[in-house]
Amino acid sequence: MIPTITAFERSPDGGKGLARDTRVRWALEEVGQPYEVRLVSFAGMKAPGHLAIHPFGQIPTYEEGSLCLFETGSIVFHLAERHAGLLPRDRDARARAITWMFAALNTVEPPILELTTARIFEADRPWSEERLPLVKDRVRARLDQLSVHLGAADWLDGAFSAGDLLMVSVLLRLRMSGILDEYQNLAAYVARGEARPAYARAFAAQYAVNAAS
Numbered sequence: 239m240i241p242t243i244t245a246f247e248r249s250p251d252g253g254k255g256l257a258r259d260t261r262v263r264w265a266l267e268e269v270g271q272p273y274e275v276r277l278v279s280f281a282g283m284k285a286p287g288h289l290a291i292h293p294f295g296q297i298p299t300y301e302e303g304s305l306c307l308f309e310t311g312s313i314v315f316h317l318a319e320r321h322a323g324l325l326p327r328d329r330d331a332r333a334r335a336i337t338w339m340f341a342a343l344n345t346v347e348p349p350i351l352e353l354t355t356a357r358i359f360e361a362d363r364p365w366s367e368e369r370l371p372l373v374k375d376r377v378r379a380r381l382d383q384l385s386v387h388l389g390a391a392d393w394l395d396g397a398f399s400a401g402d403l404l405m406v407s408v409l410l411r412l413r414m415s416g417i418l419d420e421y422q423n424l425a426a427y428v429a430r431g432e433a434r435p436a437y438a439r440a441f442a443a444q445y446a447v448n449a450a451s
């Protein structure tokens with residue numbers, strides 16, 4: 239059965255691959271699962287039909303027959319459970335890879351989202367200049383620890399997993415700030431993820447949507 243995901247009709251980033259459909263496209267490409275895309279406008283996201291499958295009125299969603307999922311992490315986990323290629327078969331290694339999925343979304347991404355909010359939505363507030371350095375330091379604190387863990391390894395825990403897919407996706411959001419390039423091994427780690435053929439196909443697919451719009 240061919241699943242259908244939703245994506246921005248026109249991504250605010252103009253096709254840089256930062257919208258979260260790219261993470262789901264990447265996972266689908268890694269496991270070799272063909273998929274359909276339903277493009278949604280901003281207004282369409284808030285319409286009853288979309289709210290029925292995404293209570294928060296966002297993208298991406300994932301529909302497979304009568305199954306409707308939202309939350310990028312959940313969709314990636316669903317694909318990783320149903321197909322080989324994103325989680326190890328060994329029980330303990332699988333559990334560690336799932337731990338890295340949560341770490342990417344719950345520990346590393348929050349300060350990065352804070353930085354995005356501070357830079358994009360709060361730049362004109364009187365206290366922004368005072369707050370921004372604090373937010374950047376909280377990002378650096380996490381990246382310091384992640385950089386030490388990764389060391390000279392290719393991936394976070396043995397073979398490439400859904401944990402790396404989500405961690406690379408989270409770190410890609412940071413590139414524009416310049417902070418990622420302060421960590422040579424993390425910048426190389428992200429480039430390694432981008433060099434994967436599955437990522438390249440996912441990126442090209444979302445770029446084509448935005449180039450056409």
Ligand SMILES: N[C@@H](CCC(=O)N[C@@H](CSCc1ccc([N+](=O)[O-])cc1)C(=O)NCC(=O)O)C(=O)O
Nearest residue numbers: 249250251256257258295296297298308309310311
């Ligand atoms: N926790 C949810 C979060 C989903 C989410 O944030 N979706 C965003 C798009 S991806 C987040 C995103 C948006 C824009 C950029 N960009 O660079 O322009 C990057 C990422 C959305 O639908 N926003 C519209 C809305 O909330 O009304 C998940 O992981 O799936």
